[in-house]
Amino acid sequence: MYVHDAFDRRLIAERVEEFRDQVRRRLSGELNEDEFKLLRLLNGVYLQLHAYMLRIGIPYGTLSSAQLRMLAHVARRYDRGYGHFTTRQNIQFHWIKLEDLPDAMADLARVGLHGIQTSGNSVRNVTTDQWAGVAPDEIEDPRVWAEVVRQHVTLHPEFTFMPRKFKIAVGTAAHDRAALRIHDLALRLHRNEAGEAGFEVMVGGGLGRTPFLAKTIKQFLPKHDVLSYVEAVLRTYNQFGRRDNAWKARIKILVHDLGAEAFGREVEQEWQSIKDGALALDDAAVAEIAARFRYPDYERLADDPVELKEARAGDRRFETWHRSAVARHRLPGYAIVTLSLKAEGETPGDATAAQMDAIADLADRYSSGEIRVGHEQNLALPHVRQQDLYPLWRALDAIGVATPNVGLVSDIIACPGLDYCSLANARSIPIAQDLSRRFRDGDLARDLGRLHINISGCINACGHHHVGHIGILGxxxxxxxxxxxxxxGRADEEAELGQLIGPAVPYGEVANVVEDIVAAYVELRERPGEIFIDTVKRIGIEPFKERVHATH
Amino acid sequence: MTSPLHQKIKVTGPVVVTANRLTDGAVIYRTASGQWTTELPGAAVVTTSDAAMALLTAARAEGVRVVDAYVAPVDLSHGKPRPGNLRERIRAAGPTIRLPAPEAANVHVCA
Structure with a gap:
């Protein structure tokens, strides 16, 4: 858990009062909408189809139970009793009133939450692996480095009005759970031949109208140079990025136009001039930030305790869920538990205030008061004793977050789409709901194995459709x-952009097309264990095209 | 560059002027008497470019109460105006999905 200090608290509280005054001036007519829009977008406030939306960042996807309870409170008191977890470790409230926003923000500030830099052309919420600090395959906790970067870019005057928004992700594990290569800037910690840990720096990833995977511009950056190098990347983008055309303003276009090598040379030149200056990190500075991340007092436990063995043998539903939602923890006797926010027929990523309160209570009881938010729009409890898994499952099941579909066909990522969003061209959520009903048969879904469906309601690609195993774009x-x-498509360490399978189909045909693709996969896979994305990689998309075209 | 207030609007059928209410973002429509209503049937319907422009110009002059006023198509084939496209249907009627019923759910922790 990250511990906020007095400086953090004061900064957020001052920002709330500043915004309160801005809202007052807007409501009185002192500010017009053009003037106010710029200010609200510095605080995560959008105007959507039916109402204002407040987006709150959850840095590196880590929430305390107190923070989750506060989100429940905001949902209940100022919104319509629910919130929507997004694909970038944020939560959105879709029905908040302008006049209530300052009070809602003041309540959130009490637990260190805010919407600063969740919109506008700034450095957005720095994201990472939702299993940070507990994943068995990580080199070290990526949140320390995400926090180093976050502190530096928060309210940084040079990076408040960039050509366009800028998204940074950090990963330190062998398996990429942070979708690194679709970010403007990605930092991947790995070891060199000497066994030292350093960052691979990738730039220019992004989806939207012109999708690109990030390209490596530095293979090995010593950890203590990370801040100066990030600064050099941001400065280079700020200087050369286009400001004349919003569709060409993201760093991905600049990197593409200049070429990754040339862009990297510009960064290198800038970096050489600042790397040994004030931004060079010393051990004490990193240790100070690392010390803010508190871990539970773990017990010495053994894997597979008798309580767990008995429950798995005696309760088939529990066993099914266990296989789906429980992952290995770096310590024996503990587990990481994913909470599915993808119940059949529901909205992906939505949680009600009652669910949030209940999950906060369960986190206190079973996970040292900590909750994680993943880009797949699910939650996780990161510190669960294996001996507690059975009672925890019963409690999760009772509140509807134990659907055993994690990573399966009905674990769908979807943006809010035209049901909420003023940018959308088409609806996403009803498509996701329809698909979750079509694939409600758990045995079938488990037979299909890992299969990610991503849905976006417009080309801006908040549902990351380009990197879905099956991607759907409205x-x-x-x-x-x-x-x-x-x-x-795929978003992990073997990231790829998906390829079109045919002409666009009308709303009512989407689920049928997906069913046909899935049927083709079952026919074409080499063996039951070959997952969908591996089959596509092995044989290409043509055999799928032929089969789907034959029926549509 | 032409000011937005002097731009021509292409009108090919019945239209209304709609916006979001400043205080809460609610969808509102301009009435014939220069007021705003949350009910589409109460909106002023016009069919010419000049009339739409006049309605829009008056609406935009009220920048304190409303945000992002624009001209939207309506369908009169059933008598009273109905939204003219999907986006406007969703704006008028709300999301097409069932919204969570948070406090009605019988949520309890049985651990």
């Missing part, structure tokens, strides 16, 4: 909702 054709379907 478009508008002659006033009707149509959907383009891609296959072969």
């Amino acid at each position: 478009v508008e054709k002659n006033g009707e909702e149509y959907y383009q379907v891609t296959i072969g």
